[in-house]
Amino acid sequence: MERKSAWLKYSEDDIKKLEELASGYREFLDKGKTERECVKEIIRMAEDKGYKNLEDEVRKGKKIKQGDKVYSICMNKAVALFNIGSEPMEKGMNILGAHIDSPRLDVKQNPLYEDTDLAYLDTHYYGGIKKYQWLAIPLALHGVFCKTDGTVVEVNIGEADNDPVFCISDLLPHIGQEQMKKPAATFVQGDDLNLLVGNRPMADGEEKEAVKASVLKILKEKYGVAEEDFISAELEIVPAGRARECGFDRSMILAYGQDDRVCSYTSLLAMLGVDKVERTSCCILVDKEEIGSVGATGMDSMFFENTVAELLDAMGIYSGLAVRRTLANSAMLSSDVSAGYDPGFSSVFEKKNSAILSAGMVFNKFTGSRGKSGSNDANAEYIGKLRKILDDAGVSYQTAEMGKVDAGGGGTIAFILAHYGMNVIDSGVGVISMHAPWELTSKADIYEVKKGYEAFLRGMK
Numbered sequence: 138m139e140r141k142s143a144w145l146k147y148s149e150d151d152i153k154k155l156e157e158l159a160s161g162y163r164e165f166l167d168k169g170k171t172e173r174e175c176v177k178e179i180i181r182m183a184e185d186k187g188y189k190n191l192e193d194e195v196r197k198g199k200k201i202k203q204g205d206k207v208y209s210i211c212m213n214k215a216v217a218l219f220n221i222g223s224e225p226m227e228k229g230m231n232i233l234g235a236h237i238d239s240p241r242l243d244v245k246q247n248p249l250y251e252d253t254d255l256a257y258l259d260t261h262y263y264g265g266i267k268k269y270q271w272l273a274i275p276l277a278l279h280g281v282f283c284k285t286d287g288t289v290v291e292v293n294i295g296e297a298d299n300d301p302v303f304c305i306s307d308l309l310p311h312i313g314q315e316q317m318k319k320p321a322a323t324f325v326q327g328d329d330l331n332l333l334v335g336n337r338p339m340a341d342g343e344e345k346e347a348v349k350a351s352v353l354k355i356l357k358e359k360y361g362v363a364e365e366d367f368i369s370a371e372l373e374i375v376p377a378g379r380a381r382e383c384g385f386d387r388s389m390i391l392a393y394g395q396d397d398r399v400c401s402y403t404s405l406l407a408m409l410g411v412d413k414v415e416r417t418s419c420c421i422l423v424d425k426e427e428i429g430s431v432g433a434t435g436m437d438s439m440f441f442e443n444t445v446a447e448l449l450d451a452m453g454i455y456s457g458l459a460v461r462r463t464l465a466n467s468a469m470l471s472s473d474v475s476a477g478y479d480p481g482f483s484s485v486f487e488k489k490n491s492a493i494l495s496a497g498m499v500f501n502k503f504t505g506s507r508g509k510s511g512s513n514d515a516n517a518e519y520i521g522k523l524r525k526i527l528d529d530a531g532v533s534y535q536t537a538e539m540g541k542v543d544a545g546g547g548g549t550i551a552f553i554l555a556h557y558g559m560n561v562i563d564s565g566v567g568v569i570s571m572h573a574p575w576e577l578t579s580k581a582d583i584y585e586v587k588k589g590y591e592a593f594l595r596g597m598k
Contacts, residue, residue: 229466497533
């Protein structure tokens, strides 16, 4: 399969559309550095396009019908959108599914302490990270404190120009000889990823831990929270700073959280951009993929199945069999990123079966690791249909694997949806430096995948 840079085929009009897409994408990344922030922005965008809250519609006694557009939220960290088509639901849906969580550091429930006039927050890393990459870089704090009276206090510190930032310190090379001998995996231990948050003691100096007391005083004055409110808080530590264009030619995007918000955003845009459909369109954007899709807001929960059941009931056609038929007859693109080929680390890639940046939308027939363990392995007939749809739409696409056969591997939400018997395949964007604090993508791939998702929603029968 010959792969060419998608840049070579673009007209001036294509470039204009591509840059508009990239600009909106960077803005989405800046607004959504956590799952909660993503859901908030997704709902804003959906409502601007006429989508209504399914639960509100059901509560009002309204029946859902062809042409209606609805969404459902799960705990403010996952969302499903539906555009009801002209065909019966039992003939299946065309589903785009992605995840909106990303690797990061989470603040523990009893985190604040002081040592040698320095105040710290203890953390627990979330997802697969290289721990050493989080040392000595500016970090921001996002999340919520949930108080016992039901008040939810949102926190976002480190993103505005006049905000302070935080960091995790590293050892200077002058006395770091022993540290430098350690393997990368043990260069820093998880319990040593302590976030530095203060150094100035209370003015009266009477407190035993005066720096910690000073931090608590700031939290009380600014957010109205006390130390015990950390128990019911969800605070995420992410790289501080905005998504940026990369390269002299501004052809790439460098940003935190592109796994998997690059596929989430393009899936959402495709969903919002396709109006009247024959088969019902669905976009499901979930949490917890980076830790196995577990929990109430992960793909492995009953949220999606329950929402489909509620939707069928609101259409007056619910039955257990109707739910099963709807899901089994559906087709899905599990919209997730793939490992972009990096010439600097070529030894772990098999080049002709790797995602090349700017060569277009990436399909992974299977993921998993070592013998396809834990993967969904897509049917050839389904891939043939997809090829026809993309060829007709002029979408550049390629196929890839997650590195060499015995080099490692990875997984997505694909196998969970395949459990219902539907056709599923992984598709998305190639990413270089995946799971690093700053990840790299090509604008051309983002443009192609958005076109591909739209073609899928319109064309899959």
